[in-house]
Amino acid sequence: MSDERFRVLVTDEVDAEGIAILRAHPAIEVDERTTLPPDQLLREIGAYDAMVGRSATRITAPLLENGTRLRIVGRAGVGVDNIDLARATELGIAVINAPGGNTVSVAELVFGVLISLARHVHLAASSMEAGRWERSRLGGTEVRGRTMAIVGLGRIGSEVARRARPFGLRLVGFDPYVPDTRFEELGVERMARLGDALDQADILTVHVPLTPETQGMIGSAELGRLGPRSIVLNLARGGIIAEDALVDALTTGKIGAVGLDVYTKEPLAADHPLRTLPNVLLTPHLGASTVEAQQNVATEVCAAVRDALITGDLSAALNAAGVGGGGWGEMRPLLALADRLGRLGSALVPSGITALEVRYSGPREEAPRPLLLAALQGALRHIVDRRAINLVNAQHVANERGIETAWAHVAGHGEMGEEIELRLESGDRAVRVGGALLAETHGRITRIGAFRVDIAPRGSLLVLRNRDVPGVIGRVGTLLGEAGVNIAEYHQARLQAGGEALAAISVDSPVGSDVLARLAHLDEVLDARQVDME
Structure with a gap:
């Protein structure tokens, strides 16, 4: 068990x-230091391995660059x-958010705002506070x-x-990135184009x-397709x-009316025209402002930050390899083998290296991309600063160095189980290495060049490499x-x-350069290389 310790700053x-x-x-x-001025945070961030905050702290490029130990940024909420x-990714800093924690709170607020607009609840409340009784003026409509x-x-x-169906609403939707089954499950009629919706x-x-x-x-042209009694809601992101x-x-x-909880620039300016219109309901970004949501997003992101620090699990990171949920733990032996x-x-x-290609044989359709990143991480670790390369930024580092990358997936197991083969090019030379995952846990190197090894x-x-002589x-x-x-x-x-x-020799500790040189000068030995596998 590692004795490494980590410092986490909570803003x-x-x-x-x-x-x-x-x-x-x-x-x-x-x-916990929730009131650090930006300049002080900039000076002190270098002492921390991770930071967790909400939307108030701006995580800028200079701040990330000063975080020389920083591995993880956790956002207790959805938006980042x-x-x-982009800069976090370049620096290999994983960004983790909590996409599920405020889901119910935001969805409930949608209907709070919708009913308030349809029934003029917000206007009625203001009228009553002003001492008026305007029952006849404030009649509304049903949403059913x-x-x-x-x-x-x-x-x-x-x-x-x-939540819309119990209100008796007919539902249409537009989302090109989700399958038909999602629409069918939710009872939403799929629209092929935004304009149709x-x-x-x-x-x-x-x-x-x-x-x-x-x-x-949604701009002028899109709003022009709506009717004069329509209600427009944005409780997602400003802009x-x-x-x-x-x-x-x-x-x-x-x-007819607008309900907003988010704005292009927050807080909304006191003289913004939206504040002056009677058929508008504005709230100050309250979507996640419930006790339950704050607990949910905090526990979700802090658990993910802990796992990322302690076990290297980056399944929750927005800018890391795409392995979801429990799949990360299952794939760790494969990722280690690819590295x-x-x-x-x-x-x-x-x-x-001028090119690197990964070929994966096995049942995991999501595996090739993360395996490519793990292979790049291993291949480039002695070329760049070890801290400067990980699964978050491996592709970026490869792109910067002009290294072409590719991956392929062959369904089904190989001869020895799940198999990985790498092809690395250097100019006009290429080498292939391969490995297999036995019993889903034990990685073995099975190929070096043309030679089969185990x-x-x-x-x-x-x-x-040597001549085959006694x-x-x-x-x-x-x-x-x-x-x-x-x-x-x-x-x-x-x-x-x-x-x-070819001889592949696993030794318990690194050999010195002098020993390696003596091996290379033995009769019949053509070449000797050493690779750190720890």
């Missing part, structure tokens, strides 16, 4: 139940607009029988759909992340619906013994009698 107001998860692990030290995700268009059928959009909508609610694709996806277009559509009567094969292949090519990827591995194995063993090197495994392979042979 903002993260629920105590989540912090307790971090404190409960003996290898984690937690500092306050985090420079109206058509709700849901844009985005992810977690929150799906929960909205489930808008044409039918009495109520429009958006539940998509803020990306370049969704920025301003998905263009605010200037909303103001125009409201003031010209193109739409070791990357180290081995890199040691055997004559110069810098050796565990552990300790230090010596790879010798006495070589004895001389190698004697030399290592005299140097005090203990041999754990020795595998000798040849293609034909008297031709070239």
